[in-house]
Amino acid sequence: AALVAVVLLAGAFPATAAEWGSIRPGISNTTNVREVYGAPTKTSKEKVENFDTETWIYDEPKAPAGLKRLTVEYGLMISEKYQANVVRAFRVEPQPGGFTRRIIILGWGPPDRTGRDGDTDVFVYYEGMIVYFDDTGQDAKLVLFTVPQPRDPADVPAPRR
Numbered sequence: 001a002a003l004v005a006v007v008l009l010a011g012a013f014p015a016t017a018a019e020w021g022s023i024r025p026g027i028s029n030t031t032n033v034r035e036v037y038g039a040p041t042k043t044s045k046e047k048v049e050n051f052d053t054e055t056w057i058y059d060e061p062k063a064p065a066g067l068k069r070l071t072v073e074y075g076l077m078i079s080e081k082y083q084a085n086v087v088r089a090f091r092v093e094p095q096p097g098g099f100t101r102r103i104i105i106l107g108w109g110p111p112d113r114t115g116r117d118g119d120t121d122v123f124v125y126y127e128g129m130i131v132y133f134d135d136t137g138q139d140a141k142l143v144l145f146t147v148p149q150p151r152d153p154a155d156v157p158a159p160r161r
Contacts, residue, residue, distance in 0.1 A: 018108060018129035018145055021064055023090055025128055026076060026147040030054075030085040033072055037064065040072075051075055051082055066098040076147070089146040099140035104131055126150075 022028070022036050033056065040056035041063075047053070053075035063070050072090040076083050092099075104123060105111075111123035111131075120141075123131040126149050132142040 018125055018127040018148075020090075020092060020143070020145060021070075023072065023087055023145070025087050025089055025145055026078065028087040029083075030056075030074060033087065037070070038062070048075070051077075052084055053088070054084070064092075066095050067092050068095060069093040089144060091145070092143045094140055094143070096134070096139050099131075099143060101133065101138050101140075104140060104143075124149075 019025075023033060037058055039062075041059040042057040044055045044057075045052065046055075053073065055074070056072045058064070058067075058070040058072075060068055070090065070092055073088045074085055076086045076088040078086065108125055108127075108129060112126045113124040115122045115124070117132065119135065121133040121137045123129075123133075125131075128146040128148045130144045130146075131140050132144075133139065134141045
């Protein structure tokens, strides 16, 4: 919920979000997603921080090839104006072997940060992607795409003199 609130209320951000399957958080909208993936398996609507949001879920067999599920969340503040039909974030839940550690690094490069969430390896990309791996540490079990995240000041090189 905290991540949703931060992302939902983010005012301005660069237009270079991580993307997958032609979906770009902060750029793509309901029309774009429906054109590529058709009607979702399920939809839900809720209010988050007094804003109307919508979630579309594509479960197998409607999920894109290689995925168990695709979940797309809509509703984002852009330049101080709420856009209900813009993709805020989306999650892909791959089939085993679909998104390996190697494929992630080849496709998106080395992560900006790595860490662990309990027993789970996690990759963080500031362009807006977080990858959670399975128990083996080799297959992604969840990939979350969001708008770009602010950089940690410790990661920014000092200016040269």
